[in-house]
Amino acid sequence: MGQAIAFYTLAAFILGFAVMVISTKDTVHSVLFLVLDFLFVAALYVLLGAPFLAAIQILVYAGGIVVLYLFVVMLVNLKRPPEAHQDPHRMTKFGLGLSVAMLVELGMIGASSYARSAPVLVAPLAAIPVSGNTEEVGWLLYTSYLIPFEIASMLLLVAMIGAILLAKREL
Amino acid sequence: MIDNFVIPLVKILIVLNATLVAVTYMVLLERKVIAWAQSRLGPMRVGPYGILQPVADAVKLMIKEDITPARADKWVFTAAPIITMVPALIVYAVIPFGPEVSLFGRQVTLYITDVNVGLLYIVSVASIGVYGLILAGYASNSKYPLLASLRASAQLISYEVAVTLTLVSVIMVAGSLSMVSIVRAQESQHVWFAFIQPVAFVIFFIGGLAETNRAPFDLPEAEQELTGGFHTEYSGMRFALFFLAEYANIIVVSSVATTLFFGGWLRPFPNVAALSFLDFIPSWTWFLIKSFVFLYIFIWVRATLPRYRYDQLMRLGWKVLIPLAIANLVVTGIVKVLLL
Amino acid sequence: MLITPAHYMMLSAALFIIGVIGVMVRRNIIIIFMSIELILNAVNINLVAYSNQLQNAIGQVFAVFVIAVAAAEAAVGLGIILAFYRNKETVNIDEMNVMRW
Numbered sequence: 001m002g003q004a005i006a007f008y009t010l011a012a013f014i015l016g017f018a019v020m021v022i023s024t025k026d027t028v029h030s031v032l033f034l035v036l037d038f039l040f041v042a043a044l045y046v047l048l049g050a051p052f053l054a055a056i057q058i059l060v061y062a063g064g065i066v067v068l069y070l071f072v073v074m075l076v077n078l079k080r081p082p083e084a085h086q087d088p089h090r091m092t093k094f095g096l097g098l099s100v101a102m103l104v105e106l107g108m109i110g111a112s113s114y115a116r117s118a119p120v121l122v123a124p125l126a127a128i129p130v131s132g133n134t135e136e137v138g139w140l141l142y143t144s145y146l147i148p149f150e151i152a153s154m155l156l157l158v159a160m161i162g163a164i165l166l167a168k169r170e171l
Numbered sequence: 172m173i174d175n176f177v178i179p180l181v182k183i184l185i186v187l188n189a190t191l192v193a194v195t196y197m198v199l200l201e202r203k204v205i206a207w208a209q210s211r212l213g214p215m216r217v218g219p220y221g222i223l224q225p226v227a228d229a230v231k232l233m234i235k236e237d238i239t240p241a242r243a244d245k246w247v248f249t250a251a252p253i254i255t256m257v258p259a260l261i262v263y264a265v266i267p268f269g270p271e272v273s274l275f276g277r278q279v280t281l282y283i284t285d286v287n288v289g290l291l292y293i294v295s296v297a298s299i300g301v302y303g304l305i306l307a308g309y310a311s312n313s314k315y316p317l318l319a320s321l322r323a324s325a326q327l328i329s330y331e332v333a334v335t336l337t338l339v340s341v342i343m344v345a346g347s348l349s350m351v352s353i354v355r356a357q358e359s360q361h362v363w364f365a366f367i368q369p370v371a372f373v374i375f376f377i378g379g380l381a382e383t384n385r386a387p388f389d390l391p392e393a394e395q396e397l398t399g400g401f402h403t404e405y406s407g408m409r410f411a412l413f414f415l416a417e418y419a420n421i422i423v424v425s426s427v428a429t430t431l432f433f434g435g436w437l438r439p440f441p442n443v444a445a446l447s448f449l450d451f452i453p454s455w456t457w458f459l460i461k462s463f464v465f466l467y468i469f470i471w472v473r474a475t476l477p478r479y480r481y482d483q484l485m486r487l488g489w490k491v492l493i494p495l496a497i498a499n500l501v502v503t504g505i506v507k508v509l510l511l
Numbered sequence: 512m513l514i515t516p517a518h519y520m521m522l523s524a525a526l527f528i529i530g531v532i533g534v535m536v537r538r539n540i541i542i543i544f545m546s547i548e549l550i551l552n553a554v555n556i557n558l559v560a561y562s563n564q565l566q567n568a569i570g571q572v573f574a575v576f577v578i579a580v581a582a583a584e585a586a587v588g589l590g591i592i593l594a595f596y597r598n599k600e601t602v603n604i605d606e607m608n609v610m611r612w
Contacts (some may be wrong), residue, residue: 004610007514011522018526018549022533027541028247028309039550040349046524048519048563055291060578063298065585068326070305072589073541074321088527095535101529102609108608134288134348137575138570145572150530152579159583166590 006047013040027073031066052134089107173505174277176419186263195225201470208474219402235407240312243404247312252405252412255303258296259419259438265289266426267351269436269454281436282351286381289350290342293427296487297382303416304391304401311404319326320401322481327382329488334378336496337371340503341431344368354435361442365432370499372432374492377466379424381488383414390481405490425465426458519560526553540604542590551581 017037024030038061045054130139141149199221206213214221217358232457239248254470270280301324308320341364342348346355357363364373381388402413429435436454440446479487526549534605554564555574570599596602 003514004512007518011518014522015529016264018529021549022529022537022542023547026244030542030545032331034458034548037549038552039299041556044556045559048559050559050562050571050574051286051288052291053559053574055288055295056575056578059291059294059298059527060582061552063295063301064328066581067301067305067324068585068589069541069545071324072300072307072592072608074317075593076303076541076602092536096532098533099528101533103525105316106521106528107525110517118565123566132287133568133571134291137571139265139569140572141575147574152576155583157561159586162589163586166587166594 003047005045008039010044010094012046013037014044030072031070031073035066039064044118052137138162150152173223178277180280183376185263185394186283187260188362190260190419190422191415192265193422195229196413197418197422197466198414199224199443200466201473204467205407205474211250215508218306224298228412232411233408237407237409238404240404244310247306249409251307251310252409253303254306255300256412256419258300259416259423262293262296262423262427264482265292266291266430267435268458270351272410272454278367282315285349285351287347287349287352290338290348290353290431293423294331294338297423298328298331300420301331305412307405307413308401311401313404316401317404319391319403323384323401326384326388326391326481326484326488328369328383329485330378330388330492331442331498333374333488333492336493336500337368337374338431340371340496340500341368343500343503343507350430350435354437357434358437358441363432363437368432368503370495372428374499375428375432377487378492379428380469381473381484382473383420383424384470385417385421387476387479387486389473390478390484408444421469422462422466425462425469428465429458429461434465516560516564520557523553523557523560526556527552538603538605540592540602540607541589543604544585544592548581548585551577 014037017033017040019034021030021037024033038057042054042057042062044050044144130136202224203213203221206466214224217223217227239245264283265286267282267285270282271278304320304327305324308316308318308323311317341353344364344367345353347353353364356380380386384392392402402410405413432443434457436458438446438449438452438454438457462505530546530553531551533549534543537543537546555577558570558574558577560570562568562574592602595607599606601607
């Protein structure tokens with residue numbers, strides 16, 4: 001019962017803030033709504049029993065990536081709003097209508113899926129010899145998924161070099 | 172029912188009130204210590220030896236006019252001091268002041284809660300505090316605060332990396348992320364982590380000085396530069412909130428340093444039975460004494476060292492502290508694998 | 512009422528669609544990038560919900576990788592925006608047509 005209340009509250013906030021992100025005219029307010037959205041998603045992760053991922057979400061996403069967005073927004077703060085003139089090739093209303101249709105379709109799928117029972121799950125994979133959420137994630141990251149881990153670190157290194165080169169004033 | 176709601180609520184109230192009182196009195200402490208370092212007396216007028224000075228300061232700030240700049244973004248302008256203050260206060264939820272004691276017939280733990288990702292929670296909450304700085308400068312709608320806030324936030328996020336890397340090496344030695352487990356690990360390994368991770372402690376302390384915008388890294392808020400930094404346009408209670416948030420951050424860094432590196436609530440040599448006569452001093456008193464020593468060192472450093480220039484500051488953060496922290500991490504890993 | 516992974520999937524799908532609407536409708540490229548972050552978060556919610564149901568941390572490991580890739584993409588993308596802004600003084604994607612026919 002408490003879990004249901006928590007889920008619905010968090011879901012309402014997440015979706016509400018997401019709609020505010022894409023519909024606010026002022027870019028800085030949009031970024032701030034994004035931060036709030038990420039904080040509520042982190043709360044959702046705690047509800048789902050993933051406290052390590054919640055802390056990582058706040059630390060990396062809300063505290064790192066969105067700070068980067070905020071910096072860039074403040075550096076490119078223009079005098080005239082960027083939505084000044086409309087491109088005639090753009091079919092905004094058609095796109096909006098299509099998205100609404102998708103949402104309705106999704107709602108119908110969701111409503112009909114409650115009638116069917118959940119499928120039988122396959123047996124869980126090999127047991128991990130550590131307990132605790134952080135330890136489990138760490139164990140998997142360093143044993144079964146070591147190669148993606150190393151590749152991800154390469155990716156971050158390349159991204160770091162690329163970002164520095166792109167944003168330098170003189171080359 | 173009582174155990175789940177009432178006791179944590181009481182603990183939260185006690186910790187919050189104690190923190191806020193400590194923060195206001197730290198202002199007086201700083202003025203006194205810096206005065207003594209400069210061979211003068213500091214505030215002496217209000218109350219005996221100036222004890223009531225924080226009360227006078229609080230009244231003054233509360234009755235001052237609350238000015239909002241003309242075309243400032245009202246919501247963000249109001250929210251920025253709050254965003255700076257809240258992370259400094261909610262970190263106290265995981266800081267352990269002592270182990271379990273029996274109080275009025277029940278076993279009560281002297282910490283509000285023990286999350287098993289406690290240290291990660293502290294680091295992530297601290298990274299939210301950067302927003303207050305950026306938004307304060309942006310919302311003031313004026314050049315000097317904007318530049319100062321961009322500088323301050325760049326400084327904060329640079330030193331955050333070094334501090335997080337040192338915390339990782341502490342986690343490697345302790346074997347757990349939970350703050351209480353780190354203190355217990357120091358108890359079971361018979362040594363405070365400052366002695367087996369000295370480099371980590373030094374980097375953490377310097378990074379803590381930079382994270383809290385504290386001298387010698389206080390360029391973003393110094394009056395002689397950039398006319399007062401990111402809180403130029405703030406007056407009255409909002410300005411007070413910024414300052415209280417800074418001092419609350421200093422107390423947080425001291426508390427975390429105490430817990431991670433100096434044994435938290437443990438007395439010196441907790442496993443040596445010959446010194447058990449020191450046990451009459453309760454555990455939380457040891458914690459407060461050690462935190463107070465770090466607070467004093469913070470103020471002492473401010474009274475002593477000159478200010479860093481901004482490019483020197485960034486060079487120190489990126490070119491000295493981060494490589495040192497990574498090297499410390501590698502050496503810790505190697506030693507742990509070879510010796511165990 | 513029991514919260515099944517189906518609920519989380521609906522939430523994730525709704526967030527995904529809001530992100531896609533943001534990408535398609537807005538013209539400020541920074542808002543488009545932020546909508547892409549919303550899409551990535553929707554995927555993460557889905558992964559963590561199923562990781563919770565199957566009691567296996569694999570979903571969370573995948574989510575960590577998604578966060579890492581999102582960080583890399585945000586850094587490089589914002590670098591590109593900054594470099595473009597220095598040349599053309601705009602963040603409207605309808606005016607970012609230097610390489611068009």
